[in-house]
Each structure stands twice: as structure tokens, then as C-alpha cells.
Amino acid sequence: MILTGPEIERQVRLGGIFVDPYDPDQVRPNSYDFRLGNLLCGYEADLLDARVENRTWRREIPEEGVVLERGKIYLGHSVETIGSEQFVPIIRARSSVARLGLFIHVTADLIDIGYIGQWTLQLHAVQPVRVYPGMLIGQVTFWKVRGAIRLYDGKYQAGRGPQASKSYADFQRADASAVTGLGAARG
Amino acid sequence: MVLSGSEISASVARGEITLEPFEPSLVNPNSYNYRLDPWLRVFRDDLVDARRTPETVDLVIPPEGLVLEPGFLYLGRTFEVIGSDDYVPSLIGRSSLGRLGVYLQVSADLGNLGARHQWTLEIVVCQRVRLYPLMRIGQVSFWVPVGEKKPYTGYFGDFSWPEPATPSVLGLAPAMEAPPERP
Numbered sequence: 001m002i003l004t005g006p007e008i009e010r011q012v013r014l015g016g017i018f019v020d021p022y023d024p025d026q027v028r029p030n031s032y033d034f035r036l037g038n039l040l041c042g043y044e045a046d047l048l049d050a051r052v053e054n055r056t057w058r059r060e061i062p063e064e065g066v067v068l069e070r071g072k073i074y075l076g077h078s079v080e081t082i083g084s085e086q087f088v089p090i091i092r093a094r095s096s097v098a099r100l101g102l103f104i105h106v107t108a109d110l111i112d113i114g115y116i117g118q119w120t121l122q123l124h125a126v127q128p129v130r131v132y133p134g135m136l137i138g139q140v141t142f143w144k145v146r147g148a149i150r151l152y153d154g155k156y157q158a159g160r161g162p163q164a165s166k167s168y169a170d171f172q173r174a175d176a177s178a179v180t181g182l183g184a185a186r187g
Numbered sequence: 188m189v190l191s192g193s194e195i196s197a198s199v200a201r202g203e204i205t206l207e208p209f210e211p212s213l214v215n216p217n218s219y220n221y222r223l224d225p226w227l228r229v230f231r232d233d234l235v236d237a238r239r240t241p242e243t244v245d246l247v248i249p250p251e252g253l254v255l256e257p258g259f260l261y262l263g264r265t266f267e268v269i270g271s272d273d274y275v276p277s278l279i280g281r282s283s284l285g286r287l288g289v290y291l292q293v294s295a296d297l298g299n300l301g302a303r304h305q306w307t308l309e310i311v312v313c314q315r316v317r318l319y320p321l322m323r324i325g326q327v328s329f330w331v332p333v334g335e336k337k338p339y340t341g342y343f344g345d346f347s348w349p350e351p352a353t354p355s356v357l358g359l360a361p362a363m364e365a366p367p368e369r370p
Contacts, residue, residue, distance in 0.1 A: 073288030147194020
């Protein structure tokens with residue numbers, strides 16, 4: 001079940017949802033619009049590797065905007081610190097942004113319950129597109145949960161600004177179990 | 188309503204959700220991390236035709252990884268057999284992979300109630316990226332449906348290999364190959 005806009009507003013007041021800064025004008029019928037923060041991050045190398053820490057660059061998006069080029073993955077962030085310990089957030093681009101061919105996440109729309117921070121946005125442009133700091137870029141919906149809740153305590157908790165991938169951390173702790181899993185299950 | 192991680196584990200224990208092999212360390216607060224099977228399939232030709240079964244080439248990701256190139260669609264599959272008669276699965280990527288520009292689906296993240304198989308992944312990368320066999324690549328969430336359930340009899344229900352869409356699945360083959368006879 002999805003929360004309506006007025007219910008999001010009520011939960012923000014009750015503390016069930018955390019949004020800071022919060023602006024009632026950004027409440028939609030069944031979502032909340034969020035803004036693009038002014039820091040942008042990307043990878044220095046053209047070839048990325050899921051098992052290593054890829055080197056990144058980071059720069060400020062000026063008032064006159066920055067052009068995102070096709071064929072690159074950029075990491076942005078929400079202005080707002082958002083999260084909930086009671087509802088599961090799912091993020092999407094605003095349709096106005098999608099109509100420009102800009103993805104704001106790369107098949108990772110589901111946020112863990114208990115993650116509270118600025119969201120890292122995975123920006124990918126179909127054709128070059130200029131974006132501006134503070135623009136309304138995405139919307140978040142909130143969903144009811146069934147079952148006992150165990151809050152997120154993972155590697156991205158309380159992020160500020162764009163956070164690059166830490167997929168390499170999975171390999172440090174998971175190599176052995178993954179190999180065991182293969183042996184056990186597939187002989 | 189979406190199932191919490193604890194509820195996913197409990198549903199697996201009750202037999203309401205299939206996640207095989209099940210590994211408790213892969214449970215997230217409201218999803219389960221699936222791993223990448225080593226087999227990939229790509230189209231032989233650059234232009235694919237929605238009316239024809241495309242020629243494909245199979246690849247195996249070696250232990251040292253395989254570099255995926257932008258501009259191609261890689262059909263992969265989950266290592267795990269995933270499905271449920273009781274909850275609707277939504278199969279997506281993980282933010283750690285999204286942050287590397289790895290799409291795991293092409294706008295088709297919704298599973299069917301009753302379909303139980305190694306799920307086909309539609310992998311597209313923004314930049315060249317090296318991926319590894321059996322890495323944790325995506326996550327699946329489970330949703331409580333409302334209403335009467337109907338058994339899944341779909342085309343892809345029994346496949347354990349990434350099948351490219353075929354003309355018959357797209358409802359085009361009869362018109363193309365043999366126009367139906369008029370009485």
C-alpha cells in the first residue's frame with residue numbers, strides 16, 4: 001500500500017518520515033518531489049571494475065548548470081536528507097525529467113528502510129542534457145511494510161553528497177561464501 | 188504492502204517464497220540480494236527485429252571477470268531460482284551496481300505470481316564495466332497482492348535460460364508466417 005500526499009505530510013509531522021528541508025509545496029497527490037544537490041561525482045576511468053574502488057572526481061554544479069553527456073554514469077545527490085524507519089521509500093524521476101531522457105537511478109529505485117541520508121542519484125543521460133542545482137528532479141513514494149522491521153545499517157548510511165559505489169566491499173566479505181554457495185548448489 | 192527482510196526469511200521457511208539456494212546473509216531490510224549466474228547471451232546482429240527470433244551468442248563470465256560494453260544488451264540470469272505463489276516479486280538492481288551504471292532490467296521489473304525460475308536479467312551498461320560470476324548484483328522485493336489469484340501459465344514460466352523474446356511471445360508470428368485461413 002502506498003501513502004497519499006496528505007499521509008506523507010502527516011507522517012512527516014509525526015516523525016514516521018524524515019525529510020529535511022521539508023517544503024509543503026513539494027507534496028504531490030501520492031509522492032514528494034525532491035531537488036538535485038549541487039555536488040556531482042563521476043569516475044576518472046572509462047573502464048569500471050565492480051571488484052575495485054574506482055577513482056572518482058567531484059565538482060560543484062554552478063548556477064548556470066552542467067551538461068551531462070551520454071555514455072557516462074554521473075552521481076548526484078538529493079538536497080534533502082530523507083528516510084523512514086516505518087515505510088519503504090521508492091524513488092523515481094519526475095516525468096518532466098524523464099521526458100528529457102534523463103535517468104535518475106539505474107534500476108535501483110528501492111531504498112532500504114532505516115536508511116536516512118541524502119540520496120545518491122545515478123544520473124544517466126540518453127542525449128546531452130543540462131541540469132541545475134536545486135532543480136526538482138525526482139519524486140519519492142512511501143510504502144507500507146509487512147513483517148518485523150530490521151533497520152538498515154549498511155555501508156552507505158547517513159550519506160552526504162554523492163557516494164560512489166562500494167561494490168568492492170561485497171567481494172572482500174563475500175568471495176568465500178559465494179564460491180561455497182556455487183559448490184554446494186551446483187555440484 | 189512490501190515484505191520486510193524478516194518476513195521474506197519467514198516466508199522462505201514456510202515455503203511461500205522460493206529462493207534457492209537461500210543465504211541468510213543476503214537478506215536486506217526489505218529485499219533479498221540475488222547473484223549473477225556466469226552465463227550471458229547476446230544478439231549476434233546489431234539490428235534486432237521484433238518479429239523474428241534473434242540469433243544469439245552465449246558467453247561465460249570467467250572467474251577473472253568479463254568487461255561489458257555499452258550499446259549492447261546482455262541477457263543474463265539470476266543464480267538463484269526465485270518465485271512465489273503468494274507474493275508478487277519485483278526484480279531490480281542494487282544501488283552499488285546502479286552507481287557503476289549497470290542496469291539489470293529494461294523497464295520490466297515486475298514478476299508474475301506463480302513463475303518460479305532463474306530470472307532473466309536484461310543487463311545494459313552506461314560505461315565499460317567488469318563484472319564477476321556470482322557477484323551480488325541485484326535485489327528482489329516481494330509484494331502482497333489483493334484479490335483472487337490465477338495460476339501463471341506464461342511463456343517464460345519454465346525457462347531456466349535467458350530467452351530472448353520470440354515472435355510468438357509478441358503475438359506476431361501467426362500474421363507473419365502463415366496468415367490464418369478465412370472460412
